[in-house]
Amino acid sequence: MTRPMDIRHHEADLEHAYQEVDREAFDAEADRLHEECGVFGVFAHPDAAALTALGLHALQHRGQEAAGIVSFDGQRFHSERRIGLVGDNFSRREVIERLPGDNAIGHTRYSTTGGNILRNVQPLFAELETGGFAACHNGNLTNGLTLRRRLIADGAIYQATSDTEVILHLVARSRRNRFSDRFIDALSQIEGGYAFVGMTNKKLIGARDPLGIRPLVIGELDGKYILTSETVALDIIGARFVREVANGEVVIIDEKGIESIKPFPPRQKRPCIFEYVYFARPDSIVDGKNVYGLRKQIGSNLAAEAGVEADVVVPVPDSGVPAAIGYAQASGIPYELGIIRNHYVGRTFIQPTQSVRELGVRMKHSANKAVIEGKRLILVDDSIVRGTTSRKIVKMMRDAGAREVHFRIASPPIKFPDYYGIDMPDQDKLLAAKMSIEEMKDYLGVDSLAFISVDGLYRALGETGRNAALPQYTDHYFTGDYPTTITDLIGEGAKQLSLLAEAS
Incomplete structure (x- = not known):
């Protein structure tokens, strides 16, 4: 007969299991x-x-x-x-x-x-x-x-x-x-x-x-x-x-x-530049600009800056889709849905063993093998944060038979954390803060890796480039140029924080 103490212990174990899922199995959520x-x-x-x-x-x-x-x-x-x-x-x-x-x-x-x-x-x-x-x-x-x-x-x-x-x-x-x-x-x-x-x-x-x-x-x-x-x-x-x-x-x-x-x-x-890259819904108008059109232009600029010979352009859904379309149109390389996203995955799903937990990314994304097998792919995504999900998606493409995988990112490398309302890991958890482009390429397991430049991103938004003296957007994620004092981080009365200066 089960004693009350045993029941409580079992419930505690179950709660612990759910917490483990939140921490480990859904690092796909933590990596966005x-x-x-x-x-x-x-x-x-x-x-x-x-x-x-x-x-x-x-x-x-x-x-x-x-x-x-x-x-x-x-x-x-x-x-x-x-x-x-x-x-x-x-x-x-x-x-x-x-x-x-x-x-x-x-x-x-x-x-x-x-x-x-x-x-x-x-x-x-x-x-x-x-x-x-x-x-x-x-x-x-x-x-x-x-x-x-x-x-x-x-x-x-x-x-x-x-x-x-x-x-x-x-x-x-x-x-x-x-x-x-x-x-x-x-x-x-x-x-x-x-x-x-x-x-x-x-x-x-x-x-x-x-x-x-x-x-x-x-x-x-x-x-x-x-x-x-x-x-x-x-x-x-x-x-x-x-x-x-x-x-x-x-x-x-x-x-x-x-x-x-x-x-x-x-x-x-100085509006947040990530509203245009990722946060706003594609059908929104932000500062008079159609977000979907801007994201396509980012992809087009990315193709001009970091073109590579390939057979197919594949977006990482859903946020990579507009940039991938722009990349494909500018490069003349066919656009295909090589990754299918499952929109009906809940936040909590018991995955009892490490081997099953490692398959967690497949709950949200699955490879369209008919499009991928034997092909040279250009994967397009909006950003890389921790890199854990990107690494799993690349492996999925390899497992589906991709001959080459080239990764193109529609934002510059994220090197600095945010303090203005974006849930972003600490700097030591950001992949681009820890590794060079070449090191990231090896970590992700891709044949090549390239990010749009800061000026290329600004040009997609209708600017001639970033004005270093008077930046037009809040872009500290890439530049370390924080536009306000961050009192909670550095204490009252301190001057404007510049993690870029501290890191250099």
């Missing part, structure tokens, strides 16, 4: 870059919660761990926050009916700051002296931990570990009279890359960091304003794109309309 989240807000529309749920569906690529919606019905705020996908939690009528009101904001999350637990799921809500305030954001506060420690030392009580809660405390402690002034006072104390959407009982508020690192756009539906991370969230609900929120701009939407406030000294815009 993840955006932190997407935001959405709508003001004065009778279908506010339903529109927000649809908008979050369109932003699901920006975060798959959790989602939440907060609505306001004129009297009370209502909150629904869930672990998991938007469609699994916000597709049922009864859930939307628990979110009444004409105003709503929503958030879909991939955690970079704070664990994936329910109390960290956004939007966060607090009752302040001025009334209720719900807030969510995309990005990362690079002085969030420093501010948190200071606020706790002053007596603040935290419920979550998300850096979004810092904003709630700063707004609550501001001595300004108007709420918009309190919010701006809070923004003046933070640093990093962020796009905020907040809601009070009278206003919808949006804010973008002074460099415009993280994206935020304004839309309109039936005469009502919307704030969201990408234009695809407007497309799904039939809304009209109005404009981007400018870098350093705060927008206040209420019954009178929309007010634009620019409280900070003007600075040159």
Whole structure:
């Protein structure tokens, strides 16, 4: 007979097994870059919660761990926050009916700051002296931990570990009279890359960091304003794109309309270059540019810079597809789907032995042998992070009979970590930070390896090249040029961080 102690022990073993799967079997997930989240807000529309749920569906690529919606019905705020996908939690009528009101904001999350637990799921809500305030954001506060420690030392009580809660405390402690002034006072104390959407009982508020690192756009539906991370969230609900929120701009939407406030000294815009390379959905328009077309142009420039004789161009799906199409069109080499992706793989799958765990990549990708066997391949992917998944995909191509495998990457080598909202490994885990191109080639097991140059990437985005004196994009992943102070890493009062200078 099994004793209770034995049952608990068995459950602990099972939990340990799942944790091992998360750490080892799904290193394919750990070997991809993840955006932190997407935001959405709508003001004065009778279908506010339903529109927000649809908008979050369109932003699901920006975060798959959790989602939440907060609505306001004129009297009370209502909150629904869930672990998991938007469609699994916000597709049922009864859930939307628990979110009444004409105003709503929503958030879909991939955690970079704070664990994936329910109390960290956004939007966060607090009752302040001025009334209720719900807030969510995309990005990362690079002085969030420093501010948190200071606020706790002053007596603040935290419920979550998300850096979004810092904003709630700063707004609550501001001595300004108007709420918009309190919010701006809070923004003046933070640093990093962020796009905020907040809601009070009278206003919808949006804010973008002074460099415009993280994206935020304004839309309109039936005469009502919307704030969201990408234009695809407007497309799904039939809304009209109005404009981007400018870098350093705060927008206040209420019954009178929309007010634009620019409280900070003007600075040159430096949006995250990875929005164009990887994060934004291909059908989004970012800064007036069609993302799909840009990614094809990156592939075309890559072919011009690093051409090689081959029989077929094969994308690593899904993110490598547009660049591979551009590469094939520019080179005249046929494009084929040599790798088939399974879109229905869950995050958790027990793989009890090492030999089975090593086959984990095949759960997501399988070789199309008819296309590959006996051929010289050009594999095209958007980036290389740790390199573990890329190495397994190359082996899969070899096992399927590829005669040669040439790897082409549609971004420059990632040598430096991110602190602005991208879930990226520490520098010592980044393959390009540890190895030369030749060493990476040998590690991956390819016949040749090439990355697009930084200038080639800039040219694909319509620039003549990177302006070293005034860089047009946030591109520290490749250059080590961090555009802001990173207080949590180097301490308060330090000057702008340059890991490139430290490494050289």
